[in-house]
Amino acid sequence: MNNYLRPHHGMCFQFYEGKGYSEDFTDHMGRIIREMEADPAQKIQLKVETDIVCENCPNNEAGVCSTADKVKRYDEAVLKACDLAEGEEISFAEFTKLVRDKIINAGIRSDICGDCSWDYICSAK
Numbered sequence: 001m002n003n004y005l006r007p008h009h010g011m012c013f014q015f016y017e018g019k020g021y022s023e024d025f026t027d028h029m030g031r032i033i034r035e036m037e038a039d040p041a042q043k044i045q046l047k048v049e050t051d052i053v054c055e056n057c058p059n060n061e062a063g064v065c066s067t068a069d070k071v072k073r074y075d076e077a078v079l080k081a082c083d084l085a086e087g088e089e090i091s092f093a094e095f096t097k098l099v100r101d102k103i104i105n106a107g108i109r110s111d112i113c114g115d116c117s118w119d120y121i122c123s124a125k
């Protein structure tokens, strides 16, 4: 498994409850979250491009997200809020803590991705 992660997926992971674009996609995402949580010290590399989560997504069109501009905006906002740079390597645990502290607990999650089709799940928590 490659260790690329789109920065905004650090937010999606916090709210995952088994829903997604297809059954294949949600099974795959659940497996990735379990694997990362089982080894939180593992390094991930933050990339603003399709990543391990995108692999099984029906919106992944030959390696390019069909909502590329929108998700790029989310990714860049997460990097900025967490004071991180694209290409940076960081442990899964450190990245998760930054997303929690700087975005979710800071109350700016919906400013970043409030126009996502799954926002109703994250807004309810």
Ligand code: SF4
Binding pocket: 006, 050, 051, 053, 054, 057, 058, 059, 060, 064, 065, 066, 067, 071
């Ligand atoms: S391809 Fe796009 S919609 Fe699908 S998981 Fe990746 S970023 Fe999200």
